Amino acid sequence: MSGASRLRGFGASVFVEMTELANRTGAVNLGQGFPDSDGPPELLAAARDAIAAGHNQYPPVSGVPVLRAAVAEDRAARYGTEYDPARDIVVTTGATAGIAAAVLAHCEPGDGVLVFEPGYDSYAANIAMAGGVARPVRLDPGPSGFSFDPADLRAATGRGTRLLIFNSPHNPTGKVFTDAELALIAEHCVAHDLIVITDEVHEHLVFDGRKSRSLAEWPGMPERTLVVSGAGKTFSVTGWKVGWVCGPADLVDPVRTAHQYLTFNSGTAFQVAVAHGLRELGPWVDGLRADLQDRRDLLAAGLAGVGLDVLPSEGTYFLQTDIRSWGHTDDLAFCRDLAPRGVVAVPTSVFYLGEPLRTLARFTFCKRVEVLTAAIEALRADTARRR
Numbered sequence: 001m002s003g004a005s006r007l008r009g010f011g012a013s014v015f016v017e018m019t020e021l022a023n024r025t026g027a028v029n030l031g032q033g034f035p036d037s038d039g040p041p042e043l044l045a046a047a048r049d050a051i052a053a054g055h056n057q058y059p060p061v062s063g064v065p066v067l068r069a070a071v072a073e074d075r076a077a078r079y080g081t082e083y084d085p086a087r088d089i090v091v092t093t094g095a096t097a098g099i100a101a102a103v104l105a106h107c108e109p110g111d112g113v114l115v116f117e118p119g120y121d122s123y124a125a126n127i128a129m130a131g132g133v134a135r136p137v138r139l140d141p142g143p144s145g146f147s148f149d150p151a152d153l154r155a156a157t158g159r160g161t162r163l164l165i166f167n168s169p170h171n172p173t174g175k176v177f178t179d180a181e182l183a184l185i186a187e188h189c190v191a192h193d194l195i196v197i198t199d200e201v202h203e204h205l206v207f208d209g210r211k212s213r214s215l216a217e218w219p220g221m222p223e224r225t226l227v228v229s230g231a232g233k234t235f236s237v238t239g240w241k242v243g244w245v246c247g248p249a250d251l252v253d254p255v256r257t258a259h260q261y262l263t264f265n266s267g268t269a270f271q272v273a274v275a276h277g278l279r280e281l282g283p284w285v286d287g288l289r290a291d292l293q294d295r296r297d298l299l300a301a302g303l304a305g306v307g308l309d310v311l312p313s314e315g316t317y318f319l320q321t322d323i324r325s326w327g328h329t330d331d332l333a334f335c336r337d338l339a340p341r342g343v344v345a346v347p348t349s350v351f352y353l354g355e356p357l358r359t360l361a362r363f364t365f366c367k368r369v370e371v372l373t374a375a376i377e378a379l380r381a382d383t384a385r386r387r
């Protein structure tokens, strides 16, 4: 029983294999991108208080009003983009469900959907669920990070192309798109009258003084853009699954309908707590950003110290390494070889839709300093043994 044909070929096989490999070898797991320390104590207390105060029944289909108001205030303050909490915002079961609802709401069977690759794995599955056709645009690694060729974007945009699913800060590359790139993409979307779903879950996790920008800030974009973000990455509470979709009411209405029949909504008490977080815990998030930057630097230096070529990471939980620096040309073989040496990474080829690049591996640095140090020590000791 292989299930419906539209989902054939999807599945978490490599992630499962890498987790099993970590368990079997005792290697430090730097594959999966979730933090191993808790979010701010005040946020956790706010959730407990919300439960005690009786926020335990269904939330409204669009989410609790106090969270929608907090999201609107937050986006107006940081991006200058205006959303009406009553009409333009839907709270979802994590960003994942928000993206799925947005794709199901706006993609007709046969529609072309532009998507950068490598990219977050749920996009391709969502496009398949909606019966759309993914049109990948490559992000290629270079000495100053990942970039795309505008000609590829134009070439991928054929007749029947209706949507772009965009993501910055970008998982799995760690790229933060520049203002010039965002302007070019925005212009392209306006010229081809595309609807844009922009995944901004890592919006706060940008390094070296960068400022996060939203594609919805560019001219001609507010009326065609659905912004998706959430609390998981911002507050280190990935298990809470509180996300949101913001956009003009005519684009958000069908998203709300899809969302209503997928989950309706969830996590009332968590939503109340996240509203508190957005309003009061900005300084904690600033601390997380600074701390993650230090951990990025620690891991990057450690990997470079054992001879791996590390690509620049400008944001997110992740950095990429070029495995050719260790003489490898197959990322899956590299990861299988790395685990007995003490560390598990993820082969970046799993994030491609078409023919993948097989010379990159993704490491996360969203783990405690002790864990990152243990990973580096294991690789150092192994390298010394092999000399």
Ligand SMILES: *Cc1c(COP(=O)(O)O)cnc(C)c1O
Binding pocket: 093, 094, 095, 096, 097, 120, 167, 170, 171, 199, 201, 229, 230, 231, 232, 233, 238, 241, 242, 243
């Ligand atoms: C983690 C992640 C998500 C999932 O967000 P949830 O709120 O946990 O559903 C979506 N997109 C990207 C790029 C991510 O890294």
